[in-house]
Amino acid sequence: GAVVSQHPSRVICKSGTSVKIECRSLDFQATTMFWYRQFPKQSLMLMATSNEGSKATYEQGVEKDKFLINHASLTLSTLTVTSAHPEDSSFYICSARDRREQGRLSSNEKLFFGSGTQLSVL
Amino acid sequence: RKEVEQDPGPFNVPEGATVAFNCTYSNSASQSFFWYRQDCRKEPKLLMSVYSSGNEDGRFTAQLNRASQYISLLIRDSKLSDSATYLCVVNAFNTNAGKSTFGDGTTLTVKP
Numbered sequence: 001g002a003v004v005s006q007h008p009s010r011v012i013c014k015s016g017t018s019v020k021i022e023c024r025s026l027d028f029q030a031t032t033m034f035w036y037r038q039f040p041k042q043s044l045m046l047m048a049t050s051n052e053g054s055k056a057t058y059e060q061g062v063e064k065d066k067f068l069i070n071h072a073s074l075t076l077s078t079l080t081v082t083s084a085h086p087e088d089s090s091f092y093i094c095s096a097r098d099r100r101e102q103g104r105l106s107s108n109e110k111l112f113f114g115s116g117t118q119l120s121v122l
Numbered sequence: 123r124k125e126v127e128q129d130p131g132p133f134n135v136p137e138g139a140t141v142a143f144n145c146t147y148s149n150s151a152s153q154s155f156f157w158y159r160q161d162c163r164k165e166p167k168l169l170m171s172v173y174s175s176g177n178e179d180g181r182f183t184a185q186l187n188r189a190s191q192y193i194s195l196l197i198r199d200s201k202l203s204d205s206a207t208y209l210c211v212v213n214a215f216n217t218n219a220g221k222s223t224f225g226d227g228t229t230l231t232v233k234p
Contacts, residue, residue, distance in 0.1 A: 034221075034222070042226070043209065043224050043225065043226040043227045044166070044209070044224045046221065046222075046223075046224075049221065091163060093165055095222075110156055110168050110171065111166075111168075111211075111222055113165035113166055113167070114165060115164070115165050116163070116164065116165050118163065
């Protein structure tokens with residue numbers, strides 16, 4: 001099946017540091033990738049939709065200047081948490097959908113997830 | 123009201139039990155439906171897609187009722203390895219690039 005690679009898997013950093021997380025689709029192209037945050041014992045919360053070659057679309061309440069998203073190619077999206085603070089500590093995870101499936105009204109529009117990044121800000 | 127609502131759980135069942143999870147969605151334009159399984163601090167993994175005709179994969183059966191906007195997952199003969207959080211996921215193509223909406227998840231613990 002399709003594979004999404006996410007790095008790093010774990011980051012521990014000091015407050016004020018910026019952290020970059022990469023999400024790559026390894027064997028398919030994705031014009032759209034999604035970034036989520038998950039706090040302990042809570043569900044995935046969509047932060048933003050990353051669109052290749054254009055600006056990301058952010059969910060209400062998510063600061064676009066805080067969480068910078070770049071989707072420069074069909075296989076790579078990055079999320080940068082700028083000036084991270086302890087409250088940004090969370091599990092961040094990306095997902096992607098095969099562009100060949102995108103927009104098709106079929107039950108094959110499933111998401112492929114990266115393995116997640118556990119961010120701990122001290 | 124949340125777009126996708128699931129049984130809050132947690133469900134604690136003995137091995138061999140049958141357990142059912144329910145999920146309702148509010149967007150009538152929703153087009154595709156899935157159950158994902160998530161283990162603690164891991165990424166969600168697709169368990170099965172959900173079709174209008176219902177579908178079965180081994181011990182797992184998923185049902186969709188479009189009229190009631192309701193999805194279910196039935197697990198028969200529960201195994202210890204079934205312990206996880208089960209996420210109901212709904213796609214609606216009238217939204218941003220077919221955004222997927224997740225339920226909060228239902229936690230299942232299968233005990234010996």
